[in-house]
Amino acid sequence: MTARRHIASAFIVAALILCGFAPATPAYAQSSPPPALSTPPSDAERALATQHPREWANLTPDQRERVLENYQRWQSMRPEERQKVQQNFQTFRNLPPEERKRVMEGLRRWRQLPQARRDELQHDYARWRGLPPDQHDRMMKRYQQFEQLPPAQRERMMQNWHRWQQMTPEQRRDARRRLGLWRQHPQQP
Numbered sequence: 001m002t003a004r005r006h007i008a009s010a011f012i013v014a015a016l017i018l019c020g021f022a023p024a025t026p027a028y029a030q031s032s033p034p035p036a037l038s039t040p041p042s043d044a045e046r047a048l049a050t051q052h053p054r055e056w057a058n059l060t061p062d063q064r065e066r067v068l069e070n071y072q073r074w075q076s077m078r079p080e081e082r083q084k085v086q087q088n089f090q091t092f093r094n095l096p097p098e099e100r101k102r103v104m105e106g107l108r109r110w111r112q113l114p115q116a117r118r119d120e121l122q123h124d125y126a127r128w129r130g131l132p133p134d135q136h137d138r139m140m141k142r143y144q145q146f147e148q149l150p151p152a153q154r155e156r157m158m159q160n161w162h163r164w165q166q167m168t169p170e171q172r173r174d175a176r177r178r179l180g181l182w183r184q185h186p187q188q189p
Contacts, residue, residue, distance in 0.1 A: 045071060 045068055049056040059067065065118060074082065092100060110118065119186075167175065 044075065129166075 035089075048067075048071055049064075056064065074085075077085070092103060095103065128136075146157065149157070164172065164175075
């Protein structure tokens, strides 16, 4: 997959996640939806159900609840937010089927994450967006290099990275000294 597609996929998924909008996601994607409504409570929601009677009739009560939640969220968006979501959805629809499947799988996994982990990832993504373009480019280049490694080598690198994350700052300093990396990273916070 090209770098452009990786970036596009990441931004599409992030946009869908951050907006809380998954247009191609089946209504039953939530693991434990709230109690179902048999009839939409507002006039606008009743109009939505009336406009699509066959589809509405085929939904389970849980699916109807999810549709109404998404519709309420859509109605509460500002016009520029709606436009952005529509653009992201169109970009998603233009992806090849296998790429759309990967995006939807990522979204499914996202929804299964605990809220604390989602918050952490959203914070990391916001930090990523705030980086200067040259840092983005370097990180993407490193990621592409990583992706091209043989699976066994990628696995070793991930294990090493996890071990590094578990180290204290003192242990990291010692490891840098032993590996001769001290001059490259003298004062890391």
